[in-house]
Amino acid sequence: MVTIYDIAKKANVSAMTVSRVINNTGRISEKTRAKVKRVMDELGYVPNQMARSLVLQQTHLLFLLITDITNPFYTTLARGAEDAAQKHGFRLLFGNSDEKLAKERDYIDTILKTRADGVLVAPAGDASLPHLEALRKHGVPFVLLDREVPGVDSDIVLGDSKEGAHRLVKHLADMGHRHIALINGSLTASTARYRLEGYREALKLYDLEYAEENVLETSFEPRNDLTEIEHWLDRLRPEVTAIIAGNNVLAVEVIRTLSARGRRVPDDMSIACFDEWAAYAEIDPFLTVISQQAYQFGYLGMQLLIDRIRDGEAAGPWKKIVLPSQLIVRRSVRRLGAEG
Amino acid sequence: MVTIYDIAKKANVSAMTVSRVINNTGRISEKTRAKVKRVMDELGYVPNQMARSLVLQQTHLLFLLITDITNPFYTTLARGAEDAAQKHGFRLLFGNSDEKLAKERDYIDTILKTRADGVLVAPAGDASLPHLEALRKHGVPFVLLDREVPGVDSDIVLGDSKEGAHRLVKHLADMGHRHIALINGSLTASTARYRLEGYREALKLYDLEYAEENVLETSFEPRNDLTEIEHWLDRLRPEVTAIIAGNNVLAVEVIRTLSARGRRVPDDMSIACFDEWAAYAEIDPFLTVISQQAYQFGYLGMQLLIDRIRDGEAAGPWKKIVLPSQLIVRRSVRRLGAEG
DNA sequence: CTGTTAGCGCGTTCAT
């Protein structure tokens, strides 16, 4: 490995001079600067980030932790975070927890060991608390994305899940559905809790029946085994004509399960859900969704993080950004007649 | 920051003993080991990766560089790479180049500075050559994914793009299409070249007309401005009844452009393309595609990389894995009668 | 404008 000492020797200067050339600090004569630079090129020198970080006590590295890298909601969010980071001259690396606490812990571990300057976290759930406390304890600034974690104060960017669920129920009711089921992620995720809450409140408001067997709590991430969903569909009250899915993944899995049994959407069952399927949905508009501004989650979250890194305490009290969502009506919900 | 010296002092041992406890090296009495561990917990010690890497000359960190984090092909690939890395006890971080050489260069830079142990690269194109040469020069093992780069010898995992294009043309011809256009990524990507080649060969084979204005070379990544595609569609020979898109993104953009002008797929134009839109395509099977085993690209690539890291030269000559693809027929291609 | 010294946190080598 080429070090500043190799450069120094070949350029007949001290290592310190080389360091100054690299970092553009101090005053250096144009002549020596040129000489040093030439030698650096010749030798193909690359600064050792480890060594720099060790002495500077900062890495200039930011992390984004998402829970499902195959979900377009999170990848769009990632693009937003990336753009904002680049705009401010920060490097960003991604990690994928797969909604698994163990994987999340491993990434937090890596982040801690790597001494990242800051982290954007979409937490797996409430049990992410110790992970976030670890970040806090070690002085790593972080911003929460998409989900709250009880017991954690921080900057955060959220969607209005309760309001979204409300709008979904209203739309279904408007379309003539009176018996609406809900398949949800784990209630250890705040979004799932708010969506359940909004669902129940709206049912009450529109005078629709609530039945325990019409609600399934499972998980947001993709699964290979659809039997749980299958069994739930079997136990559903027969009057149910519409299902709300807690996210885009669940919606797809419900539809797959239904269609494996020859039941069509929306003919035999209506479906609506949270979150888009990005580009594809546009060309073949099928799923009725509550669309969230995924890109903004990442972009604004990154801005908050960078503010926090730059200004520390001076960035003021914790900021909470709640992003509005939008109902997009498509083909997956059928209009029911009076008989429905 | 808590260091091994803080632990050492509080546990009444030397820093060296602490280090040994951390790394499970040397012989330590159970008593001191327990004491040291307890103090470590009390103080919430986290090893400083920078310092470790500096002395060990290795980071145990792997990178995956993809060109479009919003494209399900690459995110599925990423999941495969992640699983394989985890299986072998390596940490993996992601970077997204957005098909941009400048962003790719920045990531290569980060990787070099970070002294990663190895890299999985889906290169932006032929001009990625210097980036890969830099990796080589600095002794960072890498494996290429999805695209070849002329002038670079390395392990690589590829799809058979030529064969895929061939199958696409054959299918369209079988469906009665005699005038088939191609919208492609930049020819600086080997996949685009092979797809063009397969397209031209197949046209010849099935005695179909080739026309220059029926082929557009643009780029694989999503764009905001669809005018280029729009203009191309306007200039297409009027006899054209089907379009092959070089990837999933282009297919969606063509369809969007067409539908903005009131032209329907497949009624007014048939479309087929490379690569799936992951889960969503299953529930609403619209696009006829050549489906590639994205997950395997990542999984097998990671295996190659880890072999190379572990065995170095002893891993033998460069390995090239070519993954077969599969034609999946759906609704986006219309069957033409004799008049077509 | 340039060089010397010291130390960031840790692990290897050699003592004890």
Next chain:
DNA sequence: ATGAACGCGCTAACAG
């Protein structure tokens, strides 16, 4: 079984 000295590559502080 444990400790002291040294160095990994780099930069801040001070000297000249």
